[in-house]
Amino acid sequence: MDSEMEVGSKKFTYKNRCRELAMSSSFCRRIYTEVEEVGWEHLVKLGDDLTFIRFRIMDNKRRAHILEITLDKTYPRSPPSLSADVPYNSHPEWSSNSRLRDVVQQFKRHVDKLQDFWLTLDGIDRSFCVIDPMHSHLAVSYRQIKIGNDCCIVLSINVDDPRSLPECRFLGSDTEVNILRDIWKQNCKKWVHAYGSDLLDIMDEPVFS
Secondary structure: OHHHHHHHHHHHHHHHHHHHHHOOOHHHHHHHHHHHHHOHHHEEEEOOOOOEEEEEEEOOOOOEEEEEEEOOOOOOOOOOEEEEOOOOOOOOOOOOOOOHHHHHHHHHHHHHHOHHHHHHHHHHHHHOOEEEOOOOOOOOOEEEEEEEOOEEEEEEOOOOOOOOOOEEEEEOOHHHHHHHHHHHHHHHHHOOOOOOOOHHHHHOHHHHO
């Protein structure tokens, strides 16, 4: 309850400060209006000079994404710069009539296109002993998996075609790595786009014991 009140208080403070600044210049007035169009409930942080904005955006799988927007003082003549925890940031389509809500809508479409990528990684995380990264990051496209005999496999998932056969490399002793490579070459055709679980069929399940 206290944390919810604190978040609500911050949003109220941001809104009031932005409203006060809106009286001082056309730039501030524009930012106030455009943040309001996106929705104050999505606002996480607002820079003192209003050139830095952080929104929390939910995708269609209810994942929360933090979208950071940096504005040039020439805004809106210059497009905003974007940063987010995604494998790659798309450049916003921008014109003299564009607004922050257009950027947010484009970002939503961008993350919705990445759902298969994240579902594939989620499947790997659920099925195997992932040792790197220790904590899942939405921008990271690889997984290092412990597979026994002091060996690991590193899978690199194709962001644009996440259900395709991933690139892989093996870590361990030369003898074990050579064996694992042979198994991979013989069985890699068994990968049939099942969100990562096909790795059991390719590598032969006892390998993971």
